[in-house]
Structure formats: C-alpha cells, structure tokens
Amino acid sequence: MSTYKVIIIDDEPPARNVIKHFLQSHEDFELVGEAENGFDGLKLIQSLQPDLIFLDIQMPKLTGFELLELIDEPPVIIFSTAYDQYALKAFELHAADYLLKPFNRKRFDDGLAKALSLMSSPKPAMPTESLVQEYLQTPTHRVVVKDGSKINIIPADDIIRIAAQDDYSELITAKGKHLKKQTMKHLEQVLDPKKFARVHRSSIVQVSQIAKIDKYGKETHLAQLKNGDEVVVSASGYSKLKELLGW
Secondary structure, three states: OOOEEEEEEOOOHHHHHHHHHHHOOOOOEEEEEEEOOHHHHHHHHHHHOOOEEEEOOOOOOOOHHHHHHOOOOOOEEEEEEOOHHHOOOOOOOOOOEEEEOOOOHHHHHHHHHHHHHHHOOOOOOOOHHHHHHHHOOOOOOEEEEEEOOEEEEEEHHHEEEEEEEOOEEEEEEOOEEEEEOOOHHHHHHHOOOOOEEEEEOOEEEEHHHEEEEEEOOOOOEEEEEOOOOEEEEOHHHHHHHHHHHOO
16 A cells, blocks of 8 residues: 655654654554754755645744745645644645644544545645735745755845746845745735835835936836836836825
8 A cells, every 4th residue: 555755844842743643543644754944844845755744834944834935836734833823724725734733633633634635636736825925924024035955034124126037036135136936916915015015017126225216208217226226117106106105
C-alpha cells in the first residue's frame, strides 16, 4: 500500500510531538521530516515534495502564510495553531482542516480524514494569494521574496515603488530590485493604503518618496521620485494622491 508523505512545520516541540504521536496510528501516512521554522520548512518542502503539511501560522523568522507565498504549488495543508482568528476561511480556501491547539485524537483523526479525501481526488490548487490576503496582518509591515535559494525579508518602508513585470512584481528599494511572483492587485491590498498608492495599473509608489508631480498629458501626470525615478500617474492615480496628500 502506498503511503502519503507528511512533514510538520511548527516552532513548538510539544506541538510537533503531539502530531507525531497521533500520526503513528495511521499507516497510510509517513512522517518524512519536521522543521521548527519557515526557512527550514521551505527547504524540506523543496527537497521532500510532501503530500501533506501540518503547518503552524505564528512562527519566528517566517510565518506559515509567508511560507505559503514562496511555494508555487502547495500540497494539502492542515493548519495547526493556537490562534482562532485565522480560521474564518480555511475551508473555503481548500485547506484540508484547521486544528486549534490543543486538539484531541478525534479532532486530529477528523482532519486527517479530510486531508485523505483531498489527496485521493482531483482538487483545485490552493489559492495561496487569496489565503495570504485574508489572514496576513494587513497592512503588512514586510514582504518576503525568494531570490533563487535566498529568502529576502524586505521592510515595507524600504520599498520605493513597485512595477508590474508580466506575471511578477518588481520591488524597487534603495539597495536594489527584487522580483516577486505576485500580482500588483495583491500588493496594493496588503500594503498600508496611507503610505502606498496604486498610481497606474503598472505602478505602486510609496507616497513619501514623491519629490514632485508635473502635468504629463491630457489626463496623466509624471511623478518624480526622490531617487530620480519617474512614474506615470493616471487620472485615477492622481485623484488618490491628492486625497493622500491633502491637496
């Protein structure tokens, strides 16, 4: 009989031990790895290609949701956390289950049965972006970007502007540029709307980085940023800026 590969990502050893103990009575699931933070968890996912992840949300270094942002095709997820405020849309987002700590064996078995049902039948991909948008602290104070094997955590205040690049968004900071596989719409929604404005369909700017704005066309303007970059501002983008700047 084939088995499903499982990894546990949780920063609390007792929590991992509970899952390991409950998992022993399920022969069709094999624990192949565990990690105590999102960085190590990402490495495990990439190397072991698990079928199921037990994932905590609040962890040091990298949260569970930030970890999911870095995975192109997440496996089946069972969230395991002590915080019930994250549970609201877990089922809608095609996570198998949401286990609120502390949970008993029956609750664990129910969650595993749901995971087995998902793994045994075709399922829609987990809409990671929607999940992060729903649960990640909003406005977010940082953006996580994977550059090859390196993970960069960029403070939101360091972002000068963001430019659309096909299926990616390019984050421009004083120290360099970073490509993130995420839409402009999502970044617009999670960044602080008092600090960042979508001034054009292809541009988001940090308002404090604008040095001046000049008329550019019949319905457009040109924003000169403090680093010397120039960004076209649409009519609707200009209206947002006027409101934010109190003009």
